[in-house]
Amino acid sequence: MEIERKFLLIAEPPGLSGAPRHYIKQGYLVATAGREIRLRMRDDEYFLTVKDGSGLERSETELAISKSQFDTLWPLTRGHRIKKTRYLVPWEGLTVEVDVYEDDLAPLRIAEVEFASREQSQSFIKPPFLGTEVTGRREYSNAHLASTGLTGK
């Protein structure tokens, strides 16, 4: 079970430019309210991920797949794709994942923080570079962004 909170970014976090990063492209085979099935290329690795549920806690099953398997399924995600660079920014013992979106979604930037427990997530004090919390807001989910873009941008 993942416990994550998600925020809009309102300033550049200290250390962003030197932070480790991944180039990510992902597409959705399915994105219903109950179940998402996602293909992801992260640098030179490939994954198929099934996510169930919504909101703060979701269950996730991730499977490493080959480039060839990825290439076979990728065409089926047409119209439901995003590209982003993910920066891994250390912050007080946690890692803030900052996603910088490309193409139609630029200049959207969203930060996610993953916690070890519900208690830890509740006691988290937001650093000044994080703005409005959008945890569980469907219009900021990657599945939604991949299908319809950012509503009202």
Place this chain on the structure above:
Amino acid sequence: MEIERKFLLIAEPPGLSGAPRHYIKQGYLVATAGREIRLRMRDDEYFLTVKDGSGLERSETELAISKSQFDTLWPLTRGHRIKKTRYLVPWEGLTVEVDVYEDDLAPLRIAEVEFASREQSQSFIKPPFLGTEVTGRREYSNAHLASTGLTGK
């Protein structure tokens, strides 16, 4: 694009008992009207298949996966599974696939015939062991049978 017709079986086709066969178990990660994503074990081979559309012609993308990949995803199909033995019965230059269902779905038996063209499918003369045509009837689709059983059995 697959072109298939599907029939209920009303008698045992000649040659069934000696016909080549596969033991199949399959489960659905997703089964909406528009897209099905299926895991299948066929003897000792494993597949992930995405089917789009419905009725006589459907597009299908099939991917060989490892047993380990299958085992990771299989729990996510709980409640949406079927087991069957598929017999490959030769009939006048075509192959009739006879599926004999197990467990709750027994003694259901369904035959599928795949054609090279729409014309060939239309000129097909039904042999006497085939009964009611159920092509495109949702209640006889494997995805539906896997989720709800045979309605009205």
